[in-house]
Amino acid sequence: MAVRRSTGETIFLAVNYVVMALLCLSMIFPFWSLLARSFASASVPSTKLYFWPPETTFDNYARVFANKNIWIGFGNTIFRTVVGTFLSLIMSIHVAYPLSKKYLPNRTLWTSLIVFTMFFSGGMIPEYILVRSLKLYNSRWALIFPILLNTFNMIIIRNYFMSIPDSLEESAKIDGANDLLILYRIIIPLSFPIIATVVLWTAVSHWNAWFDSLIYISDGSKQVLQTILRRIVLEGSLQLMELQGGALGMETSNVSSEAIKAATVIVATTPILVAYPFLQKYFVKGVLVGSLKG
Amino acid sequence: MKRTSLMQRYWKNKYLFLLLIPGIMWYVVFKYLPIYGLTLAFKDFSFRKGIFGSAWVGFKHFKYLFSLSGFRRAFLNTLIINFYQLLFSFPAPIIFALLLNEIVHIGYKKVVQTISYLPHFLSWVILAGMFMQLLSPSTGALNHLLGVFGIGPFYFLGDPRYFRGTLVVTNLWKSIGWNSIVYLAALSNIDTQLFEAARLDGANKFQEIIHVTLPSISPIVTVMLIFQMGRLFGDNFDQVFNLYNAAVYEVGDVLGTFTYRMGLRDMQYSLSTAVSLVTNVISFSLVIITNAIAKRINDYGIW
Numbered sequence: 001m002a003v004r005r006s007t008g009e010t011i012f013l014a015v016n017y018v019v020m021a022l023l024c025l026s027m028i029f030p031f032w033s034l035l036a037r038s039f040a041s042a043s044v045p046s047t048k049l050y051f052w053p054p055e056t057t058f059d060n061y062a063r064v065f066a067n068k069n070i071w072i073g074f075g076n077t078i079f080r081t082v083v084g085t086f087l088s089l090i091m092s093i094h095v096a097y098p099l100s101k102k103y104l105p106n107r108t109l110w111t112s113l114i115v116f117t118m119f120f121s122g123g124m125i126p127e128y129i130l131v132r133s134l135k136l137y138n139s140r141w142a143l144i145f146p147i148l149l150n151t152f153n154m155i156i157i158r159n160y161f162m163s164i165p166d167s168l169e170e171s172a173k174i175d176g177a178n179d180l181l182i183l184y185r186i187i188i189p190l191s192f193p194i195i196a197t198v199v200l201w202t203a204v205s206h207w208n209a210w211f212d213s214l215i216y217i218s219d220g221s222k223q224v225l226q227t228i229l230r231r232i233v234l235e236g237s238l239q240l241m242e243l244q245g246g247a248l249g250m251e252t253s254n255v256s257s258e259a260i261k262a263a264t265v266i267v268a269t270t271p272i273l274v275a276y277p278f279l280q281k282y283f284v285k286g287v288l289v290g291s292l293k294g
Numbered sequence: 295m296k297r298t299s300l301m302q303r304y305w306k307n308k309y310l311f312l313l314l315i316p317g318i319m320w321y322v323v324f325k326y327l328p329i330y331g332l333t334l335a336f337k338d339f340s341f342r343k344g345i346f347g348s349a350w351v352g353f354k355h356f357k358y359l360f361s362l363s364g365f366r367r368a369f370l371n372t373l374i375i376n377f378y379q380l381l382f383s384f385p386a387p388i389i390f391a392l393l394l395n396e397i398v399h400i401g402y403k404k405v406v407q408t409i410s411y412l413p414h415f416l417s418w419v420i421l422a423g424m425f426m427q428l429l430s431p432s433t434g435a436l437n438h439l440l441g442v443f444g445i446g447p448f449y450f451l452g453d454p455r456y457f458r459g460t461l462v463v464t465n466l467w468k469s470i471g472w473n474s475i476v477y478l479a480a481l482s483n484i485d486t487q488l489f490e491a492a493r494l495d496g497a498n499k500f501q502e503i504i505h506v507t508l509p510s511i512s513p514i515v516t517v518m519l520i521f522q523m524g525r526l527f528g529d530n531f532d533q534v535f536n537l538y539n540a541a542v543y544e545v546g547d548v549l550g551t552f553t554y555r556m557g558l559r560d561m562q563y564s565l566s567t568a569v570s571l572v573t574n575v576i577s578f579s580l581v582i583i584t585n586a587i588a589k590r591i592n593d594y595g596i597w
Contacts, residue, residue: 091320208415234536
């Protein structure tokens with residue numbers, strides 16, 4: 001059916017396209033200006049507006065990549081992301097599966113007790129004391145164990161499991177398969193889309209986490225990238241930028257601390273920027289099954 | 295029919311229940327122990343004696359807390375900032391979804407979605423680093439841009455007059471795309487026959503939205519509103535903590551940042567636990583109340 005549009009609607013559509021384009025520009029502009037600054041050489045005055053710096057240099061990036069703190073941060077972040085995501089997934093699946101079964105005794109009770117923690121929690125201080133009491137302070141596991149389960153993600157997996165027809169497992173049961181076998185042979189292979197979503201969400205939240213590292217880790221060699229980034233960019237720590245003794249070194253070379261900060265942010269952001277467009281459909285998928293109902 | 299006893303049902307499904315046990319233990323240790331730890335608010339905590347051994351002191355910390363001007367300030371700031379969020383950041387993704395839904399070209403729509411979801415995946419540490427450069431009064435690109443039109447410069451992050459506005463706008467900027475996903479999904483599920491019927495009745499686009507589109511997505515709006523209400527006293531800790539500074543404490547210090555400074559920096563564990571307890575109880579009550587109201591009006595709550 002061809003849609004006939006009135007003049008009013010045509011104007012509305014045109015305005016709509018422009019509004020959307022402006023919105024996208026506002027999203028890209030901050031990144032662009034950061035990117036432009038990260039390539040600016042020290043001779044470009046930072047008080048001028050430019051689309052692309054008149055004099056560019058790679059020295060800022062050379063400084064960032066020569067900084068061992070950045071590499072330490074990457075290493076620790078990759079460790080927590082890989083190990084943390086893997087363990088979270090295992091835990092979530094094994095909790096979600098029993099909760100998805102109507103014949104689990106006291107199913108409503110167990111579900112309510114778990115969902116309750118989404119709306120009521122101990123908060124910052126009791127959690128901090130708990131981590132210290134478990135002797136996890138200054139351990140990399142302090143960044144993994146306390147967030148092993150995310151109730152929201154677990155419920156999403158459970159909802160997906162519940163949407164798989166019972167008939168599939170009933171035939172397996174007749175053949176003598178037990179619950180574990182059914183979970184691994186039937187349920188998990190059928191749930192790939194939702195597992196991909198939850199894996200990506202968990203990985204991103206590990207990659208982006210900074211507060212736990214800030215309060216649970218004092219050892220400099222165990223800090224994650226976000227915490228190091230915070231100290232460099234937000235607190236302007238010259239020591240972590242490896243520029244100390246370097247007011248002098250900075251004058252002779254082609255870098256400024258503002259441009260180094262910009263380059264540092266770009267380096268820390270790039271992994272997500274590169275991966276995101278390819279994985280976007282998996283990220284979005286889970287939002288649509290994320291209801292508490294059922 | 296004989297009813298099997300509960301024990302028998304557990305025995306019959308023992309392997310299934312066995313799978314659940316590590317999870318239950320995790321919830322007990324990492325969720326329910328901290329909830330028990332809230333009793334610290336009524337004790338004088340010392341690490342040596344632990345949570346169980348510390349002496350009870352009744353409402354001492356609460357009395358002191360309510361007399362602190364810093365607490366009252368953080369309480370009010372949290373409420374005011376969240377009220378602004380509710381006013382602007384909550385409807386924004388709905389409007390965005392409605393507008394995006396009208397875009398006919400699939401390719402254009404995809405590009406807009408991809409770009410607008412992006413900030414959701416970046417941490418507030420990265421975004422704060424970015425905004426500090428962007429919004430700086432002397433070197434920031436935004437002030438340069440405004441300068442071209444002869445306005446400014448504005449000290450967006452350092453001037454108490456602009457700080458709350460900056461928080462609301464940057465949060466909207468980060469969340470508008472991602473939060474629109476649920477609404478876009480709801481919009482795509484509306485039966486197209488409803489629109490055709492409205493057209494036949496002579497409805498224009500605007501009437502269509504009021505009488506067909508909005509009623510169709512109202513259940514999901516209700517659910518999102520309930521979650522938002524629950525957050526009225528929870529604050530955007532990550533955002534505020536990374537963007538604020540001492541110059542804007544008077545308008546920007548919220549309960550989360552107040553708790554952090556009082557608890558982890560000044561090590562007043564019991565006092566800051568009292569703040570958490572107050573916040574949690576209010577937030578939880580709000581969720582319960584909103585859910586009840588939503589069920590009455592809309593017949594649709596989250597439980």
